[in-house]
Amino acid sequence: VDTFSENFKSAGYMEHEPAPLISDIDHSVRFIGSTTNVFKQYLTDNVMIPGKGYFLIQKCLRTRNASTFFSDEVFLEWSSYFTAMGIISPPGGMSELLINTLNFLFELGVDVDRIKINVSSKDRDLLECVRGVQEKIKFIIDVDGVDDIGYYRHKYGMDKIAGRNFNLAIKNEQTGEFKDIGNIVVIEKG
Secondary structure, three states, X not given: OHHHHHHHHHOOOEEOOOOXXXXXXXXXXXXXXXHHHHHOHHHHXXXXXXXXXXXXXXXXXXXXXXXXXXXXXXXXXXXOEEEEEEEEOOOOOHHHHHHHHHHHHHHOOOOHHHEEEEEOOOOHHHHHHHHHHHOOOOOEEEEOOOOOHHHHEEEOOOOOEEEEEEEEEEEOOOOOOEEEEEEEEEEEEO
């Protein structure tokens, strides 16, 4: 968490105040389950995102796993209570945000050959961004590696607001398997 904060502060992002876990900041949920819940105000209220944007470290609770939480037969790959780290930036800063995100992973000791970005060929702007950054930093790109377009799409419980993403994954050195760790989402109105 400290490395995330230091990395994005030094890159020029401002720290955003987290919301209480039970908050009325987003009426579409009972609990804050993502940094997106806190950042929704910048999508609906015409509030400007200053400078390069905000980073946020937020306590989150998701109840999706509640029915199997105490079962010994079900392995919960994703936790229900966790700390999320997120960023919101104004349009046009996607390449810089990707570079800053990769630098954060390098600060954590992740080698570039363990980083893979999954992107859909249907999102030409995102693919162009990823390929442009890959000219400088030689990570793995997997175009259309996931067939389901829903993997690259986000809904926010808001009319006419949706997101398209590319996904970052890290390879487990013991198993060789890639696991998703996050994504960069372009959020669009209309």
